[in-house]
Amino acid sequence: MRNWKYIVSLSFLICLIFTLPNFAKAENEQKEKFNAGEVILEHILDSYEWHIFTWKGHEVSIYLPCIVFNEGKCYTFSSRNFRENEFYKTVNKTNSEELVFTIPHEGDYKGKIVIVNADGTQKRPFDISITKNVLALFISCALIIILFYLVTKAYQKRGEKAPKGLQSLFEMLIVYVRDDIARKAINEKSVDKYLPYLITVFFFIFINNLLGLIPIFPFGANITGNIATTATLALFTFFITNLFGNKEYYKDIFNTPGVPWFLKFPLPLMPIIETVGCFTKPFVLAVRLFANITAGHIVVLGFISSIFIVAQISVAGGVGMSVFSLILAIFVDCIELLVAYIQAYVFTLLSALYFGMASKEEK
Amino acid sequence: MELISPDFGYIFWMTLAFAIVFFFIAKFAFPVIGKALKNREQKITEALEQAERTHEEMKNLQAKNEELLKKAKEEREEMLNEAKISSDQIIEEAKEKAKQEANRIMESAKESIGNEYKAAMTDIKNQIANISIKVAEKILEKELSKDEAQMEYIDKIIKETEEKMGDEKVR
Numbered sequence A: 001m002r003n004w005k006y007i008v009s010l011s012f013l014i015c016l017i018f019t020l021p022n023f024a025k026a027e028n029e030q031k032e033k034f035n036a037g038e039v040i041l042e043h044i045l046d047s048y049e050w051h052i053f054t055w056k057g058h059e060v061s062i063y064l065p066c067i068v069f070n071e072g073k074c075y076t077f078s079s080r081n082f083r084e085n086e087f088y089k090t091v092n093k094t095n096s097e098e099l100v101f102t103i104p105h106e107g108d109y110k111g112k113i114v115i116v117n118a119d120g121t122q123k124r125p126f127d128i129s130i131t132k133n134v135l136a137l138f139i140s141c142a143l144i145i146i147l148f149y150l151v152t153k154a155y156q157k158r159g160e161k162a163p164k165g166l167q168s169l170f171e172m173l174i175v176y177v178r179d180d181i182a183r184k185a186i187n188e189k190s191v192d193k194y195l196p197y198l199i200t201v202f203f204f205i206f207i208n209n210l211l212g213l214i215p216i217f218p219f220g221a222n223i224t225g226n227i228a229t230t231a232t233l234a235l236f237t238f239f240i241t242n243l244f245g246n247k248e249y250y251k252d253i254f255n256t257p258g259v260p261w262f263l264k265f266p267l268p269l270m271p272i273i274e275t276v277g278c279f280t281k282p283f284v285l286a287v288r289l290f291a292n293i294t295a296g297h298i299v300v301l302g303f304i305s306s307i308f309i310v311a312q313i314s315v316a317g318g319v320g321m322s323v324f325s326l327i328l329a330i331f332v333d334c335i336e337l338l339v340a341y342i343q344a345y346v347f348t349l350l351s352a353l354y355f356g357m358a359s360k361e362e363k
Numbered sequence B: 001m002e003l004i005s006p007d008f009g010y011i012f013w014m015t016l017a018f019a020i021v022f023f024f025i026a027k028f029a030f031p032v033i034g035k036a037l038k039n040r041e042q043k044i045t046e047a048l049e050q051a052e053r054t055h056e057e058m059k060n061l062q063a064k065n066e067e068l069l070k071k072a073k074e075e076r077e078e079m080l081n082e083a084k085i086s087s088d089q090i091i092e093e094a095k096e097k098a099k100q101e102a103n104r105i106m107e108s109a110k111e112s113i114g115n116e117y118k119a120a121m122t123d124i125k126n127q128i129a130n131i132s133i134k135v136a137e138k139i140l141e142k143e144l145s146k147d148e149a150q151m152e153y154i155d156k157i158i159k160e161t162e163e164k165m166g167d168e169k170v171r
Helices: A004-018 A021-029 A036-044 A080-084 A132-158 A166-185 A191-213 A227-243 A247-254 A269-313 A315-358 B008-142 B147-170
Strands: A049-055 A058-063 A065-070 A073-078 A087-091 A098-102 A114-116
Touching: A036 A269, A049 A132, A058 A080, A065 A098, A073 A080, A073 A087, A073 A098, A080 A098, A132 A166, A132 A191, A132 B008, A166 A191, A166 A315, A166 B008, A191 A227, A191 A269, A191 A315, A191 B008, A227 A269, A227 A315, A227 B008, A247 A269, A247 A315, A269 A315, B008 B147
Parallel strands: none
Antiparallel strands: A049 A058, A065 A073, A087 A098, A098 A114
16 A cells, blocks of 8 residues: 555656556555545655565565653664564563553554553653654755755865856855845844854755655655644744844834834733744744645645546546546646745745844844 | 644654754855855955956046047148148249249349440440541542542442441341
8 A cells, every 4th residue: 555656656657658557457456445545644644664665565665763762761673563563562671561562553643653551541652763754854864964065065176166066056045045035034234143044944945845756765755744844943943033032022022112002001912912923923834834745745646546546446547547647746746846945935034034023123 | 633743753853853954054064155155256246346447447548549549640630731831831932032033034134135235335336436437537538539439439438337337237
């Protein structure tokens, strides 16, 4: 079930060369009834193993390490344990108590490692496992660092000469973030302070958005379409905004100028609204990025799924549908490329605007 | 539900990874890139300013050259004019001089002719007087012999004298 995205991406090329029986074959291998919603969610959500493809009925996956803390003790084991058995049993060495880990298929903790207590109740431990998204995150961060390292080296080597290759691509984007985002939103004095963060955020989101569109290992994990990623980025923006906010900024919040006194006293209506605004701003940032990227992935997956839904009814219909769906999926993928840039831009721009508000100069 | 509930473990790794990336870019990459960009921008600005200045200088130089050329042309014209005027003057003067010389020569020629004439007349007068005296002498010599012969003789003398005179005139 998990493999079909990769089968599709392969078939994507093959179908153009050898017509389309591959799809029908892949479809025939699916013994259970095809559930599009489940499949799509599986691809958008995180998992403890990274499924790469299925070869002659064998699943080829990377089993990632699980790191779990329970009552101050750290347990590490491979997620392969859950592939072979439903439960993974281990013994707490201090009190020789047996701990049972499992990944439930339903309930509140669906798809997450839980500890099964003796009475059958489930308890979620503190879980910092290297999941698929975490590994993908590490890979993309390493990629970003390598790219920036190469670009930095290029700058050191070429000095003040015109940029070349990768350097010119990065320069275009860096200069864009600097001139059209940061310098327009933030005043001259404080712009240098915020610029490294804005550049980091822009490239982090942009590169991860792009990598999310590549369906082949080691990319294709849904990093920026994960609410935890966007929430973390938004929290960074939130903390930077509020920690580096100047007097003027806090005066605007707690004693908003140009507002009648009865909105501030006895009931501090405006301060409350402004304070809530401080929190809603990053919240909106997080939700916007998450929703945009997830929606894009869902739409692409939906078009691909429609091939299999139709193919369940008739193989010929599936073949016909695949042409139609692929065209639409390619179209949406192209839009996603655009969205990848736009969302990176919007997140960076709004962050810059908040920083600009927080470092406003006194009139 | 899982879709919109952030997983804490992931947030932990995300914070760590993002912080590392941020640290790398803020501490190592951006200072170099930012400085290089700033330097290049400054260099370009300077180069543009320099070009502007050079352009201005060129313009000034050209204007100067043009002015110089114009001046030279004017000078040449003036010189030519002057030369023409002076040459005309010289010719005029030469003509005038030639005329004067010619006049002077004519004058002197006239004068000398007049003088010659006068001299000739005086000579003639003297001759006539001499001849007359000689005739008178001759007449006086042959006097008294015969009237007729006398007359004949006078005629002869006169003729002779006339011939002499004629000869002299011819000469």
